[in-house]
Amino acid sequence: MTVSNKNLLVRPATEADAGPLIGVLAEAFHEGPVADWLVPDPTDRRTVYYRYFTDAFHHGLAHGQVYTTGDQTAVAIWYPRLERTSTDTGGRLEVLEHIAGAYAPKFVLLEEMFDAFHPDEPHHYLAYLAVDPVQQSRGIGAALLADYHRRLDDLGLPTYLEATNMRNRRLYLRLGYTAGPTIVLPTGGPIIWRMWRGAPTSSGRTPFPRTLPRRRPL
Template identity: 80%
Template sequence: MHNTVTIRPATRTDAGPLIAVLAEAFHEGPLADWLIPDPADRRTVYYRYFKDAFHHGLEHGQVHTTSDQYAVAIWYPRLEPSPTNAHQRLAALEAIAGPYAPKFALLEEMFEAFRPDEPHHYLAYLAVDPTRQSRGIGAALLADQHRRLDQLGLPAYLEASNMRNRRLYLRHGYTAGPTIVLPTDGPIIWRMWRGAPTSGGRTSFPRTRRRRRSL
């Protein structure tokens, strides 16, 4: 079905609809339950968090959407190490998430610590409006970026936070690497890798070298 989906770069004028899509698509699931147990608080905090994520993606990454604004993907080229200002980010998370900031900071720190060093593009978020899921829209967004990456000879990397998403990415050429287990009864996160094309197939999941914790 995804041949009928029109994909285009997102702009600031898409902010309202796409931030809502992100917040709604990620509202349910084991990671959301761990980050913010209270669903009412979660809705408020998630809108602020994904507003920040959307605008950060526009400034530093690649944001794609569909003509009807029912889906969004935020990618980041990770072609070389990109140091972050840990104290600045922690302050931003405290403003966004209030008392829930420590878990958000821990999550982002864990993701950064286990991210591959090998040059790749990182899929930070793929979200489809819950009323439009299972129609091939997410697959279309993936395929669109995968074509570009194959032309560039680059791999893709992401973290899947539930089994449904893990199965989706496995169907689209990703392999699962070592997991991340979040502390304090947190959920399992599956690290996923779609290797660069080679004459013999695709490059394998790179060896994990955990970075030092910084926050």
């Protein structure tokens, strides 16, 4: 369904949006501590990130829910996580090696760390929120999320995400998220802030769930 939210048109994305929205994702995430850690060479990063977010966008369409704005300047990729899920680690490794080449080990490590610390409590997971860098700081990202947040509140469901820098962390705090225990990426990697927007209750919102790191199968 297409909705208008604070004068911003928000609608489900389709395959026809792939070109512009993959570009938005790749550009929005191109700068920052995680990007510097994953692919230190900025030229290589542009190529690798375009491949990575091509995969992320199409995976979101196939397995999650993807929303964009009327002018395609922003995109959000959500996944309902209503029960514990398992990852095909062998298949994912093959995909990441194709996408990232020599940089694949850090991409694998990042995704494994995210998976290990993911809450088991039923929720919706905001995997990616991206706004065209030229359009940032105009409230577009917050407006893109507002309708989805309202629908999840009506369903009594919380949301979870990983913020990769302090600016994003401050945005999510303003949107009603709370910060949980952090993830520190190894090999000199940056800090990741785990964020939780609890389900509404009579006294506020449900707290950040206790999460024990998952053990990898032997």
